[in-house]
Amino acid sequence: MGSDRIIDTEMSVTEVVKAALERTDGPRLKQIVTAFIEHAHALVREVNLTEEELHIGLRFIGAVGQANTDSHNEVVLAADVLGISTLVALRNSPQQHGQTARALLGPFWRLNAPECSCGDCIARSDTPGAPMVVSGQVRDTHGKPIAGALIDVWQASPVGLYENQDPEQDEMNLRGKFRTDPDGRYHFRTVRPAGYPVPTHGPVGALLRAQKRHPYRPAHIHFMVSDPAHKTLVTQVFSDDSEHLTSDVVFGVTKALIGHFKRQDFAASAPAGITAPYFTLEYDFVLEEGRSEFPEPPIK
Amino acid sequence: MGSDRIIDTEMSVTEVVKAALERTDGPRLKQIVTAFIEHAHALVREVNLTEEELHIGLRFIGAVGQANTDSHNEVVLAADVLGISTLVALRNSPQQHGQTARALLGPFWRLNAPECSCGDCIARSDTPGAPMVVSGQVRDTHGKPIAGALIDVWQASPVGLYENQDPEQDEMNLRGKFRTDPDGRYHFRTVRPAGYPVPTHGPVGALLRAQKRHPYRPAHIHFMVSDPAHKTLVTQVFSDDSEHLTSDVVFGVTKALIGHFKRQDFAASAPAGITAPYFTLEYDFVLEEGRSEFPEPPIK
Known part of the structure; x- marks a missing residue:
């Protein structure tokens, strides 16, 4: 390495730093870190970042990392509220074959939800809220029903x-696994979910307050739909009348994932055991052919 | 907010996220976070980041934050080894008036170094190493000597x-404050410093290993030169024969800050109390007119 590797003025910093990555182990790591440095340095130049502002930013990053615990990931939350998680999820599931759009797994999925039979209610009897019936069909991209698909x-x-946040709820309340019938259809009963705030006790909460953003997600139901011959679909279906539908704090709502949570006022049409008013949601899922993959457990 | 705020495809994510920042408290925070989002999203698109890679990156950020302690700042270290700290420092001290280039304060500066007299030795008598005499002049940008300037x-x-890393050294060893004489001149005695590795016990160390980069800084002496009528200069002077001069792990070396650590082999020329071989360094500092500012204590 010659003296051309020594910085002359601030103009040469980025090239010297990139040159230092030349021998990185693995082309992908080198590519990503090089691009990271280009963008980080461009950001510094573009906004004329001061030293005080750099230190505020570094302190924020340190505080976000320090706020991670075994049961809470503040770093993931930061990526969520800046739209980075959604961007990566959407870019990695292009819609070109007509399959259902995916959405984030989120931090509340659990392994080993109860196995249920078609029509079962996932809300334990003491759960408050309006009754709801959810139904639909699982198909492949050619329109063929998929029998025996697993709907978590x-x-x-x-x-x-969620039940694991709430001492009032039973273990595994509002969780269940269903299989589609020979026509690819599923249905189950539950109660209407509500929207909720993301955790705001940490530095991300302080950022949201400075941005005058509310911390709410609109009401939604999570689905993971899988079948051995198809790519596993992880998604969320959002209530079309939810207060925060157009301002989801983690940018999880895409148009295709808005479901019609339809109010039913006539008792006569209610399934046995349900009294009006109640809600219905019909939502079909389209799976893309491919390898079935179980998601990794949520990262800690 | 209308339904145009709902994401249609991945193409619209960045605009929707930026729109969510509209009401941010303070134009500067809004500008910086908006630019951050533009660059973070552009990085995701440019390298086609996968979800697994995003999670590896988020885990890295979490680990960096978690590695911060009261006595070690891994986040600052990360910014240092990616050249961000140097870039910000250099951009905030443009060289247009001929003043001495600045360099990073670093984590080892301490308040209340011993006040010394001209010619004093800052190395306690049991400190090993080659003797060294450092001298020079402090001037303003018009070439006028600055008498009574403080050299820390x-x-x-x-x-x-550094002494506060090393149980073998006395408290405040190799630290001292000097005043320039009526001709703006200073001189002091010490021992030749050695280069040293940055801490590599944390995730930044792992990154350096993956990048096949050594963790060393070239040998240098830190200076903070201040005077009430001039901007405080924080800088480092690097040994011209240092092994890692062209590959400083934190990119602190700029051409203007390389000093000639000159070996002197003739005992006859040695100041009283020094035996040859010894080293000399002559380095002049040029201060820019302006407000004298004490640096904030190193951030934790």
Whole structure:
């Protein structure tokens, strides 16, 4: 390495730093870190970042990392509220074959939800809230029904809490696994979910307050739909009348994932055991052919 | 907010996220976070980041934050080894008036170094290493000597450790404050410093290993030169024969800050109390007119 590797003025910093990555182990790591440096340095130049501002930013990053615990990931939350997680998820599931759009797995999915039979209710009897019937069909991209597909469903309660956040709820409440019938159809009963705030106790919460953004996600139900011959679909279906539909704090709502949570006022049409008013949601899922993949457990 | 705020495809994510920042408290925060989002999203698109790679990156950021302690700042270290700290420092001290280039304060500066008299030795008598005499002049940008300027100096020992890292050294060893004489001149005695590695116990160390980069800084002496009528200069002067001069792990070396650490072999020329061989360094500092600012204590 010659003296051309010594910085002359601030103009030469980026080239000297990139040159230092030449021998990186693995072309992909080299590519990503090089691009990271180009963008980080461009950001510094573009906004004329001061030293004080750099230190504020570095302190923020340190505080975000320090806020990670075994049960809470503030770094993932930061990526979520800046739209980075959604961007990466959408770019890695292009829609060209007509399959259902995906959405984030989120931090509340759990392994081993109860196995249920078609029509079962996933809300334990003491769960408050309006009754709801969810039904639909699972098809492939050619329109053919997929029988025996596994539908893993989970949702927040009408007070906006998942069972593992809420001492009032039973273990595994509002979670269940269903199989589609020979026509690819599924249906189950539950209660209408509510939207809820993301955790705001940490530095990400402070950022949201400085941005005058509310911390809410619109009401939604999570689905993971899988079949051995198709790519596993992880998605969320959002309530079309949810207050925060157009301002989801983690940018999870895409147009294709808005479901019609339809209010039903006539008792006569209600399934046995349900009294009006209740809600219905019909939502079909289209799976793309490919390898079935179980998601990794949510990262800690 | 209308339904145009709902994401249609991945193409619209960045615009929707930027729109969510509209009401940010303070134009500067809004500008910086908006630019951050533009660059972060552009990086995702440019390298086609996968979800697995995003999670590896987020885990890295979390680990960096978690590695911060009261006595070690891994986040600052990360910014240093990616050249971000140097870039920001250089851009915030343009050289247009002929003043001495600045360099990073670094994590080892301490308040209240001992006040010394001209010619004093800052190395306690049991410090090993080659003797060294450092001298020079402090001037303003018109060439006029600045009398009574304060020169705060600190350095690593010949084994590459600062006194507060090294139980073998006395408190405040290799630190001292000097005043320039009526001709703006200073001189002091010390021992030749050695280069040293940055801490590599954390995730930044792992990154350096993956990049096949050594963790060393070239040998240098830190200076903070201040005077009430001039901007405080924080800088480092690097040894011209240092092994890692062209590959400083934190990119701190700029051409203007390389000093000639000159070996002197003739005992006759040695100042009283020094035996040959010894080293001399002559380095002049040029201060820009402006407000004298004490640096904030190193951030934790």
